[in-house]
Amino acid sequence: MRVTEGTNYDTIRDSIQRSRSRMENLQQQTATLKKLNTPSDDPVGSAKVLEVRTDRMNNDQFQMNAKLAETFLNNTDHALEELSNILVRAKEIAIGQASGARANDDTRLAVAEEVSQLYQQAVATANRRIGERYIFGGYKTNKPPLDNEGRYTGDNGHMMSEIAKGIFLSMNVPGIEVFNTNPQASEDARSEIYRNNTQGERQQNRTLASADESTPERSEAENVNLFQELQNLRIGLLSGDTGGIQNTLERFDQMHAKVVSERAKIGARVAGLQTTTQSLERHTITNAQLTSQLEDADMAQVVSDLAKEETVFRSSLQSSHKLIQPTLLDFLK
């Protein structure tokens, strides 16, 4: 093979260039600590990184949603606990005043005042707020869901919170569902202010997430309203109608059972929420690992590659020195 000086120099230039460009790439990796600096470094990997990144942002948001829903549910639970205490106290009074042993008109009048207080307390609890939002108002979060006559002015809207991709959970309990043992048969449901709005909407727009917990229950059963019942008790006490007082006992039991069952539902939701949050947290860790695997440079590898490349570079310089040989001319003196 005929080898000319031109070939020699080209080879030298070429090998130095190649070595330098490899070093440049490795140096960029050490500078950014990433092996994925442009999409072309790994097109499939970089699309995956973007996907995981979106996932991560969404998960962060879902976790925030879950936190908020939990706060909301816990506050609702506290309020329901208060209502349940009120009911227990009201029942105690009813039991005490219904039988004639220690009760008379005077004692009844005295405790009527306490029942009045209980009523006020119940209304205040029903109108509980978080920030500016009334928790029992359904979608009507901007005004008290209960007026002074104990009428419900909210609706039965469930505010759904997305706590994981595609998983929705109601973060509130509309007052109508706790204040009545049978909401469908209640006067609230018949009132003009109240609007049942979860029906039909779902069909109208499939993309809307709507409540699925408002299934009718015991529709033929007689309804008991918490506030009405307290009023009944008070009136019974004031008028000395022991029969009427007796009647409230059974109803308070029903009402109390209703509140307890609502609290159980809330407890179940919070538990589900926590499970979901935990799995989201695990998912976040897996995501972080995946991202790191995809885009982080393996520093040990990079540094050792760089050292290796440096050796290659040095030896190519060294050999270039040999390649630029003396020509025949050097020996013709």
Next chain:
Amino acid sequence: MAIPNIFRTGMSGMMASKTAVATTGHNISNANTEGYSRQRVQQETTTPQIGSGRNILGTGVQPARTERVNDEYLEKHIRNGVRDLSNFEEKDTALRQIEDIFNEMNGEGLNRLMSRFFNEFRKLSNEPDSEAVRQSVREASQAIVNDFHRLRNEVVEVRKHIDSRIEGYSKEINTATEEIRDLNIKIQQAEATGVSPNDLLDKRDKALKNLATYMDIAAHKDNKGHYSVDVRGVGPLVVGPNAEKFSVERTPADQDGKGENSVDLRTSASAHGNVTHGLKGGKLGALLEVRDQMLTTILDRLDTMAYSLSEAVNDVHAEGYTRTGQKGIAFFAPMSGKDRAAEFLQLSDDVKTNINNIATAAIPDAPGDNRIALAIAGLQDHRILNDGRANFDEFYNSIVSDVGVATQRNKAGISQQKDIMTQLNKMRDQISGVSIDEETANLLQFQQTYGASAKVIQVADEMLKTVLDLKR
């Protein structure tokens, strides 16, 4: 055989050696000249003389011709190699620019902004009655609008940049074409006198190689002896002493992906003039491919995405009631179609002027109703693009990975083509390159012959002297 004839024989040897030394010198001094082919003097004996008796005496040597050592087939290969390498390299420049636009490995980009957009709606669904969240929903939406504008603008900028490069290249092509035409004329004149114009031929090869970096060309000699250069897919560019000219013209968009106001290439040869979509290979081929296929596809996908986003969000949003109880309000300003949608995408005036016009409720007078906000956030996972096969994230990410794949494949192409070129250049060097060692050895050889031929004259001189001395 007369003694004076020996003088002449010696002379011819000296002359021939001198020519050979001169050529060797020419080779050495052109050792680094690009495109130079080493030259060699072909020597032959002069016409012999009938001597006394049965002898036929040689009368010396003469340089027959100086030829260049060159493999035409290899030159053609190199031309094609250079064409492909230039194509890859030119594409690389453009692709890197595009890749930069979509690179969000180390920063913000549409992918992130889009996640933010949908998550802001999730925040809004948590607190549909909060003023602050509405504010940040609008900001996130404005950010996404701005990024659509940025992306489209930058892609259009790349297209403009490509156009100006095409324009520059068309001028360079004209210069190269003229050079070849001028060389054709000179070479034809020289060849008419019977000599081989080696250096001119080298120059023409070099000019052809230069021309091949721009597009796919083929050179051949036609039946009239005219050396012609054809542009494949277009037609003749140089025919003997005639050359065509390239020019550019800004024209409206066409069916083959050329954008509005991008340049068309024309030649003075072709009947209808427009050769834009006939050109393949080389730098021009690369630029045209990136401009008319890649960029056009990317712009189309951005527009599709912007339009689908605006339509999808508006569809849901119009179902909802605003804080003031209005229904049917658009979130994004409605657009007539997807044409340049990424450029025209805007928030609707209603939303721009008042954040309370962002609808969250599916029923009026229900500030806690978050169903519309939830539905808009839910659009993130709806496969509404690509005939129901991709959601917004997947659609956008596929643009990014497509650009990445094209750039990566092209990078691989460059390194492969570089290897091929190294090999071809080595082969050419093997044949046509100047080796200093070889030339030095030749130099010595010819110098010795020169000296020896002089010696012949000296001997003849002494012989003649001997003859003349006989008389004394």
